[in-house]
Amino acid sequence: MTDAQPDPAVPPTLQDDKTMPIIVYACYIAGWVTGISPVIGVILAYVSKATAPEWLQSHYVFQIRTFWLSLLGGLLGVLTLIIGIGALILVAVGIWVTVRAIVGLQWLLKGEAYPTPRNWML
Incomplete structure (x- = not known):
């Protein structure tokens, strides 16, 4: 019985590289300022x-x-601007995205998987 040790000649995979998901979350939060960075994040x-x-x-x-749920919420907010609640919806969507991020x-x-990635809330 032998322990399986990684081969030192083989470069390690990026199994635990958190850089890209961190960048995506940062793009979502930066959406408050840039407006376009969430599109970059989802790509x-x-x-x-x-x-x-x-x-x-x-x-x-x-x-x-x-991203897609916030786009839907943002569209709802824009469509309801004329009746006066759209601004509240847009702010709520922005807060929702920030909290989720x-x-x-x-x-x-x-270093853990997101437990409920398909939920609407958290």
């Missing part, structure tokens, strides 16, 4: 998802869903 999430290990894929699924970052920095 990065789509590109990175396929080659990521399963635990990181949960973060990418969460990030992708966050912060919670996602917390799970990511602990």
